Amino acid sequence: xxxxxxxxxxxxxxxxxxxxxxxxxxxxxxxxxxxxxxxxxxxxxxxxxxxxxxxxxxxxxxxxxxxxxxxxxxxxxxxxxxxxxxxxxxxxxxxxxxxxxxxxxxxxxxxxxxxxxxxxxxxxxxxxxxxxxxxxxxxxxxxxxxxxxxxxxxxxxxxxxxxxxxxxxxxxxxxxxxxxxx
Ligand code: PRP
Numbered sequence: 324x325x326x327x328x329x330x331x332x333x334x335x336x337x338x339x340x341x342x343x344x345x346x347x348x349x350x351x352x353x354x355x356x357x358x359x360x361x362x363x364x365x366x367x368x369x370x371x372x373x374x375x376x377x378x379x380x381x382x383x384x385x386x387x388x389x390x391x392x393x394x395x396x397x398x399x400x401x402x403x404x405x406x407x408x409x410x411x412x413x414x415x416x417x418x419x420x421x422x423x424x425x426x427x428x429x430x431x432x433x434x435x436x437x438x439x440x441x442x443x444x445x446x447x448x449x450x451x452x453x454x455x456x457x458x459x460x461x462x463x464x465x466x467x468x469x470x471x472x473x474x475x476x477x478x479x480x481x482x483x484x485x486x487x488x489x490x491x492x493x494x495x496x497x498x499x500x501x502x503x504x505x
Contacts, residue, residue, distance in 0.1 A: 327494060329480065333498060333499055334500050337496040346381055349378060354384055361419075362382065362420050363446075364388045365421055365422065367392070367393065372491065391411055406433055406437075421446045422450050425451065427479070428451075429460050430463070431462060431465040434465045452468060452469035455472055455479065455484075
């Protein structure tokens with residue numbers, strides 16, 4: 324069977340086993356926290372694709388899955404802060420316990436927009452789980468309830484994260500190599 328491969332300018336940051344272990348831990352924690360309640364998992368596409376699938380299996384509660392997709396207007400840089408819906412949820416979230424599922428929170432602009440927008444729909448509660456948190460690049464404060472891994476300010480691919488659309492299927496996360504010191 325062919326091996327998954329990342330581009331040579333990348334190196335493994337989080338291997339498959341570490342990710343799977345941490346996802347199981349997050350699932351167990353969420354299962355405890357939401358005991359007795361029904362949960363609406365909301366995946367932010369496309370990056371949350373693999374994490375959502377694994378996390379949903381690690382949560383032992385009645386739950387539903389829905390998805391949305393947003394994108395940032397790129398007015399020169401990605402960090403203009405203007406975000407719009409490409410497509411929205413299929414079901415109302417009023418009175419529901421919503422858990423937003425992200426692959427990564429970077430500047431925080433996407434999540435900040437989503438929380439502000441979805442709160443207007445009056446969910447019973449709304450929380451955030453992200454596999455990766457990159458606090459070094461934050462432009463706005465975002466409350467994050469569950470974090471898989473806090474990572475340095477490096478460009479990462481794999482396990483849902485892409486490089487020009489590719490490499491989302493890597494079962495691990497790879498980071499772009501840093502230039503050698505000296
Ligand atoms: C990524 C990621 C988050 C967002 C985080 O999505 O999945 O949604 O960026 O960045 P921020 O904190 O700086 O707003 P991206 O726009 O790359 O789309 P994709 O998930 O479809 O790859």
